[in-house]
Amino acid sequence: MPCNIARIRVSGYEGGDQGNHGTPMQHLYAMPGHLIRRAHQISGALFAEELDGFDLTSVQFGALYAIRAHPGVDATRLSSLIAFDRSTLGGVIERLEAKGWIRRDPAPGDRRAKRLHLTAEGEKLLRDVEEPVRRVQERLLAPLPPGDRATFLRLLAQLTQLHAGTPGMDDCPE
Amino acid sequence: MPCNIARIRVSGYEGGDQGNHGTPMQHLYAMPGHLIRRAHQISGALFAEELDGFDLTSVQFGALYAIRAHPGVDATRLSSLIAFDRSTLGGVIERLEAKGWIRRDPAPGDRRAKRLHLTAEGEKLLRDVEEPVRRVQERLLAPLPPGDRATFLRLLAQLTQLHAGTPGMDDCPE
DNA sequence: TGCTTATTGACCGCATACGGTCTTTTCAAC
DNA sequence: GTTGAAAAGACCGTATGCGGTCAATAAGCA
Numbered sequence: 001m002p003c004n005i006a007r008i009r010v011s012g013y014e015g016g017d018q019g020n021h022g023t024p025m026q027h028l029y030a031m032p033g034h035l036i037r038r039a040h041q042i043s044g045a046l047f048a049e050e051l052d053g054f055d056l057t058s059v060q061f062g063a064l065y066a067i068r069a070h071p072g073v074d075a076t077r078l079s080s081l082i083a084f085d086r087s088t089l090g091g092v093i094e095r096l097e098a099k100g101w102i103r104r105d106p107a108p109g110d111r112r113a114k115r116l117h118l119t120a121e122g123e124k125l126l127r128d129v130e131e132p133v134r135r136v137q138e139r140l141l142a143p144l145p146p147g148d149r150a151t152f153l154r155l156l157a158q159l160t161q162l163h164a165g166t167p168g169m170d171d172c173p174e
Numbered sequence: 175m176p177c178n179i180a181r182i183r184v185s186g187y188e189g190g191d192q193g194n195h196g197t198p199m200q201h202l203y204a205m206p207g208h209l210i211r212r213a214h215q216i217s218g219a220l221f222a223e224e225l226d227g228f229d230l231t232s233v234q235f236g237a238l239y240a241i242r243a244h245p246g247v248d249a250t251r252l253s254s255l256i257a258f259d260r261s262t263l264g265g266v267i268e269r270l271e272a273k274g275w276i277r278r279d280p281a282p283g284d285r286r287a288k289r290l291h292l293t294a295e296g297e298k299l300l301r302d303v304e305e306p307v308r309r310v311q312e313r314l315l316a317p318l319p320p321g322d323r324a325t326f327l328r329l330l331a332q333l334t335q336l337h338a339g340t341p342g343m344d345d346c347p348e
Numbered sequence: 349t350g351c352t353t354a355t356t357g358a359c360c361g362c363a364t365a366c367g368g369t370c371t372t373t374t375c376a377a378c
Numbered sequence: 379g380t381t382g383a384a385a386a387g388a389c390c391g392t393a394t395g396c397g398g399t400c401a402a403t404a405a406g407c408a
Contacts, residue, residue: 008253008258008396009254011255026308028236028239028240028243028256029331031307031311032311032314032315032326032327032330033217033221033314034236034256035327036210036214036217036314036330037236038257039210039334040213041257042333042334042337043206043210043211045396048396057363057364058207058211059363059364062202062211069202074386075386075387076385080185081184083182083211083212083215084182084364084365085182085364085366086181086386086387087181087365087366087368087388087390088364088365088366090387090388090389095363107386110373110374110385110386111373111374112373112385113373113387114386133205134200136207137200137206140206140210140333143336143337144329144332148329151325151329152329152330152333153204153206153209155325155329156210156213156326157203157204158318159314159315159317159318159326160213161317162317163317164184181366182366215365219366231394233395249356259394259396260356260357261358261359261360261396261397262396264359265393266393269392284403285402285403285404286356286402286403287403
């Protein structure tokens with residue numbers, strides 16, 4: 001019974017004692033940060049529900065998907081492609097390899113790097129989960145009026161893309 | 175030098191070997207799930223950057239903020255108010271208490287529950303971080319054209335709220 | 349009143365997420 | 379040609395995130 005939202009029954013907000021705490025700060029429910037966290041949470045829940053039985057997380061799917069599109073990438077470049085922390089990706093790759101979905105071959109000409117490839121099982125898995133994953137994306141946007149879905153996606157893409165160049169996010173050596 | 179995006183240098187997508195993998199599935203970068211994950215990641219990075227030195231995570235802030243608005247809540251109700259998993263919240267509360275920002279008092283009339291309250295230090299902390307937190311929310315939306323920010327927020331709020339009642343998300347005992 | 353069920357908090361286990369360090373290896377500059 | 383910076387992978391430590399179980403307690407019901 002996939003229902004991992006079960007434990008997250010969000011109570012409607014009835015105001016609480018919002019009163020005298022000095023400055024009347026913005027409400028939590030109106031903060032973009034909180035809303036984005038919720039959306040991320042819902043996204044994960046929908047993924048887990050649609051992909052029940054595949055033993056595949058959304059993070060693992062993203063990695064597999066990118067490896068298929070970039071056969072032979074090394075872990076560092078992959079982490080940059082899909083915006084995973086390098087340390088995090090290490091564990092993800094380890095689990096993907098343990099499940100037999102990817103191979104890690106030594107890179108010819110560079111004894112540091114290991115090149116990532118899908119196995120036949122990995123290819124099959126990606127084909128099998130294609131439909132469920134598509135449903136996740138559909139259901140995620142389903143609550144929005146059809147006419148607003150493209151707008152939402154456009155703004156979301158704009159927000160994430162433009163933050164890559166925000167001062168303060170970029171004061172790191174290229 | 176807070177720059178926790180440093181390790182997440184997202185490479186522009188140049189197409190890779192997107193070619194013959196059977197069905198031409200949607201691109202990862204166009205999937206709402208991926209974009210929401212990125213937005214969440216950016217949100218966390220901005221929070222960490224603006225709140226550098228406060229030893230406070232965005233999750234901990236959310237909990238503190240909600241406890242201030244609902245003095246005396248128990249952990250279970252709090253988790254429902256801010257949509258944290260009950261297990262996760264346990265650790266968060268533990269850390270907040272260890273840092274002296276909240277108290278856990280036994281609930282009169284119920285020997286199971288413990289009621290949560292801010293300490294004076296917790297109150298002060300919340301006042302001190304108010305401005306940085308406000309900046310996080312501003313910077314998060316800054317890449318969007320001013321006229322689109324309200325639209326984005328509205329759609330995001332609509333998406334998260336309406337998902338609470340989605341069939342499949344709700345097939346759990348009330 | 350006694351039994352069944354629900355609620356609360358405390359754990360455990362696994363999977364991210366991210367900052368930091370270390371070793372090995374490469375490469376470029378001197 | 380050696381040396382120092384840069385790159386790649388392997389770890390470690392802490393904080394979430396979430397599913398599951400368990401014991402103590404409370405509440406509803408026969």
